Amino acid sequence: MRHLMSPLDFSVEELEELMNLAEDIRNNPGKYAHACEGKILATCFYEPSTRTRLSFESAMLRLGGQILGFASADSSSAAKGESVSDTIRVISGYADICAMRHPKEGAPMVAAARSGIPVINAGDGGHQHPTQTLTDLLTIHSLKGHLDNLTIGLCGDLKFGRTVHSLIKALVRYPNVKFIFISPQELTLPGYIRDDVLQKNNISFTEVRHLEEVMPELDLLYMTRVQRERFFNEEDYVRLKDFYILDKAKMKLAREDMLVLHPLPRVNEISVEVDDDPRAVYFKQAKYGVYIRMALIVTLLAMKEKEESSC
């Protein structure tokens, strides 16, 4: 049975199919309004994440399916000490597909090994968040028309930002992608991404400190938030949180067709004055997150049915 644990679980060809399906859903929502009628999605969220959970729930409801689940470990049997393996075996009897978020890294993989239904990793600690990466890829694919031949600027917290690491790993599979990393010295990319992912794949990249100097070169600018919870020292957080603020003046330096993406929530790294710029697509990106999750649910359920009918 197919699950989704990491954005690299799908081949480039499978991803292309998934994104084409998501685009068809976006263009013809009526065609898919009953695609999951009679099916149930379980959202097992062991830690709160309103945005991702609501995006999954919206996706299933828009497909005509139903939802059940819990929004924190306190309201699940985990509070009584039940293992993830036991929980998923029970949930497999209640639902047809499961989206799981867990603070411990690898928990959805443990669930998938024991599950009778497809499991989607909806975020496991600082490890993987594959549906965010799929959302980012769909946004680029839909609005740029391609995932190759791009110069992509990634700005902000490149050290702790798992969305950035996942996106880099997913994009290096496409030809002629160049990266420009913009971050303060303290928040540069971890060595393993530089060595194991970029240099190993002969990917061209540069690292700079100032956003202004690279704005004219970019096809895409992916902004990230400096996350308070990643710092042990409040002083460091305060010093670095406003290091980059994207404003109208900086946007003037960018090309007309450059796009600004952000996984959200935004704090103050993008000034609200940028929101009305047609190149600012982060709210559209959140909406694309629902389409890609719809495509993913339809695809995984179809794969499961195909497997069952061939047995």
Next chain:
Amino acid sequence: MLNVGRIEEGFVLDHIKAGEGMLLYHDLKLNKLDCCVAIIKNARSNKMGKKDILKVECPIDLLDLDILGFIDHNITVNVIKDGEIVDKPKLVLPKKIVNVIRCRNPRCITSIEQELTQVFYLTDEEQEVYRCKYCEEKYGEK
């Protein structure tokens, strides 16, 4: 050189780094076997200066080459049957190791679900990097 009697069936582990014989004894869980074990420490070696040697008299299928390969793939293994060396298998880094080392990442699911199998995969042979199957954290000591 100290002489230890020959064994009929078992294995001789030679060229163990001096001082690591006892570690290997525990890692191979030889303390749990009801068999004759000789640990020779600081034996003279032309190649290494000093080395440790382990001689274990036991059925040869009890030897886990994967664990040995993970611990030190430069160890020489002599498999003994009827008092003769019948095999000198070359140790390689195992692609996967199960329940030998534990993940130390406090954010890993194995930190709260202790009964889970501890699985590590070799992800970089050149640098001898093993990563936890669940959280992909690098194992610190290799």
